[in-house]
Amino acid sequence: MSQTTNESPVEQFTTSLAEIEVDWTTTGLDDIESTLTALIESPAVGVELPIDGVTLPERVETNPDPTAIRTATTGVTPATLAIADYGSVVLESDPNGSELMSLFSGTHVVVIEESDIVGSMAEAFEALGPHLREERGDAIVATGASATSDMGALVRGVHGPKHVHIVIIES
C-alpha cells in the first residue's frame, strides 16, 4: 500500500497496482476503443461505460445470455470509484449485469475515470455511505484477482477472475 503523500492520486493508485501485481493502461478518451480492443480476448461480454460518446468495441457482447456470461474469456465493466492506497476498484452490482460480467470471466477489464480515483478508504466510504444508504445499492470493493491459499500455496483465479486489467481514462 502506498504511503507517499506527494504523489497524485493516480500515481498512488498505479503504485499500489504494481504492488499487488495488477496491470494497468492509461488512455485518453479518444483512444479508449483501441485500448480496449487490444486488451480483449474473445469471447467477451461487457457493460457499456457511462461516458458520453464512448461505446465498447463491437467484439464485446453487451446483451449476453447466461451461457455467454459463464463462458466469456473477458468481461469489461466500469468502476465507479478507485482507492489509491489499496489499488482497489469499486464495482457496482446493477440491473445491467455488471456484477455478473465482472465475476465469471477469466480476465476482468475494469474501466475507471481518473477523476474517480480517491486517496484513502475513508474517502471512499464518504461516497459509499450516502450511496448505499440512499440508493440501497450494492458495491464490491475489488482488489486484485480472486485468490486462495487453501490448497497449500497462493493461487490466483479461483471462483472469480484470474487476471484483472485496469484501464484509467485520463481527465
Place this chain on the structure above:
Amino acid sequence: MSGKTSKRAKAAKIREILDTEGAAIETNTQGFNDDRYESVANLENYEALKDEARAIKEDAIERLPELIEELTAAVEANGGTVYLAEDAADANEYIESIAKDADADSVAKSKSMTTEELDVNEHLESAGVDVVETDLGEWVLQVAEEAPSHLVAPAIHKSRAEIADLFEDHFDPDVPLETAEDLTNFAREQLADQIADADVGMTGANFLTADSGTMALVTSEGNARKTVASADTHVAVAGVEKIIPSVEDLQPFVELIGRSGTGQDITSYISLLTPPIDAPTFNGDRLGDPDDREFHLVLVDNGRMAMREDDDLRETLYCIRCSACANSCANFQQVGGHAFGGETYTGGIATGWEAGIGGEESAEEFNDLCTGCSRCTEACPVKIDIPWINTVVRDRLNRGEDPDTFDHLVTGLTPDEEPAGLDLQKRFFGNFATVATLGSAFAPLSNWAAAAPPSRWIAEKLLGVDRRREMPKFTRGTLRKWAKGREPPADPEREVVLLADTYTNYMHVERGKAAIRTLEALDVEVHVADVTESGRAALSQGMIETAREHAETVADALEPHLEAGRDVVMVEPSDLAMLRNDYRRLLPEEAFDRLSTNSYEVLEYVFGRLENGADLDALADGDGEEIAYHSHCQQRTLGLAAHTEAILDEVGYDMVTSEVECCGMAGSFGFKQQYYDVSMAVGDDLREQFTTPETEDRRVVASGTSCHDQLTDLLDRPATHPVELIAPEEE
C-alpha cells in the same frame, strides 16, 4: 463418556495433534502472523483505527436492541425479510422453511462460522436438501468430513499433499493433481456447476449496517459473490452482534480485518450488498428480472443477548473473527484449533464464544491452553482483553456449578480464596508463593527433597508436574534479607521501592541483587517491599479471588512508599503486567491508577534515569560481548522490550534478539504434565533461533523467570537476566 479428560489422556491427544497437524498449522499461522506485523506497520493510523473500531463495537452492543429494530426496518423496506432466531434449533427450522418455500433441492454456501455454530448443513441434509460449501477450505473439510481448525482458514491443518491424497481417494481424477493450482482448478470445476444449479445461496455476514440494511462480506475467492449472484433466493445468517450503526462505520473494519487476520492489506473482495441485490437473475437461457430476487436475513441470538448482560463475557461480542488471536498465540501455532478450540470456535477468543453459547463447560477442554501471555491483546483489532475472558471462565470452571460454594474446612487450611473442589495442580501453582516461602526456609534440604525420584513421582501423580522439568532451586537467603541494612547512596536523586517477586526474592536472588546495585549506581535509594507475590500465579490458574487478595496486600504494602514519593520498580515482567494492567480488574480504580502509573520494569527505569542525565559510565561495560536476548511476552505487550535492548546496546553489547511470541513456558504452563509437549514444541522455535552458527556461542539473556527456566531446559547453556549484565560490581 466422561466430560473431563485425564491429564494423561489430554497429553496423549495433544501429542497426536502435534504429530499429525502441527507442522502445517505452524507454517500457516506463523506466516499469517509475520504478514500481520508487516501489514499493520504500513498502516499509518493503525492504533487510531483500532480505537475507532473498538468504540463502534462498544456503542453497537450497548444499543443492540435498538439497532436490531432499525436494521429490521431497513431490510424490510429493501424488500427482504428478517427473522430473529432464539437458538440453533429455531434458526435451523426457519432456514429449512425458506428452502422448502423455494422448492430447493440444493443450497450453495459461502463460508460462515455462525452456520457452523448452528450445524445448519446437518439439519438441511436431514431434511433432504443438499448443501455444498463453496469456499475451497470448507469444501475440503466437507469432503474429508472434518471440522474447521481455524476461524478464517478452516483447513489450515492440511498440507497440499494431504489435500491431493484426499481428492485422489474421493474423486479418482483422470489426471493426477499435484500443484496447488491443479487442486484449485479441480475444485473450481467441481463447484461451478453445483453453484449454478443451487436453488438457494447461503452466506454469513461479517458486518450488517442498521442504517441501510447493507451486509459486508469479506472474501478472496469470489465464492460468496457467486453464491449470492447465482441463486434467486439469498439467505444470510448472522449473529446479532454483527450489526453496526452505519455504512461509514465499516471503514475501520475494512482496513483492519484482512491485515489482522491473514496479514493482507485487504482481501480481494469486500462485498457491500444491500439485498436483494440489483443484479439480473440467471433464468434458464436468459437473464431475468432483478426484482425476482428474494432475501432473508436470519439474525441469531443463541446466547448472545445473555452475553451482552455478562460484564466479563460481553467483550466477546466485539470480536470480528479475524483470527489474529489464534495466529499470534504461541500455543495455537503448534496445536491449532482441533486442540485449542471448542465445538465451533478456535483460538483465544473461542473461550468467550463457546462459554457464551454453550456454557462454561464447553470451554473446559481447551481453556487452559491460554497461558495469559497477552500477545493476542495487541493483535486484536478491537482490543479485547482475551486473557481476562479466559481467566474468568477458568475461575467459573474452578468454582463449578454453584459459584458461592466454599468448604470452610478447606478454606481454613489453604492460603487461598478458592472453592473446595479446585484441581490440586491449579492450587499448587496458584499458591506458589507459599511453596516458595517454605522451600527457601528449608533450602538446600527442600531442593534435594524436591529433586529426589520419589518426590518427582509424587509431584507428577498428585500435582501433574512433569517429571522431565527441572524444579526451580530455592535459595537459603532471600533478597529481602540481603538488602537489609545496606548503605544507601549518600545523596540520592530518587527513591524507589523494589517489589521483589516470588522468584527474585526466593530463587533468582542474583538478579535482585544486580537490580539493587544498578539502581544505587544511578543514585537511586532502594527500599525492598515487604510483599513478594503480586497475584500473578493465582490469576493464571483462574483463582481470581486469591489474586484479588494478593493485589490488595500489595496495594496496602506499597501505599506508604507511594505516599513518600517513591516509584515502584520490578524485575519480573509478568508481575509488572499485574500492576500495570490486571489490577484494573482487581482493585478500586483509584488504587489501580496509582500503582499502574508509578510502576516500572527495572531496565525501563534505568532507561528513564539515563534519559534524565544519570551517568552511563556507572554501569558495567558490555565490551562488545556477543549476546542473544529473548524478551518476555508480557514485557513486549507492555512495549518494554525496546528499553532493555537500547540499554544493552548502549553499554556496548553485541546483540541479536529472538523473534517468537512466547518462550512456551508461560509461568507454570510448561511444568504441567499435560502441556509439556506443547510447551517444548513452542520452545523449539526459540531453541532453533539461539543455536544457529550466528547465535550458538552467544551468551543467552532473558527478562522473564519462566523464559529463564525454559531456555535452560532448551539449551545447554545458562540464561542471565539483562540487569545482571549492566550491574556494576559490588564496591
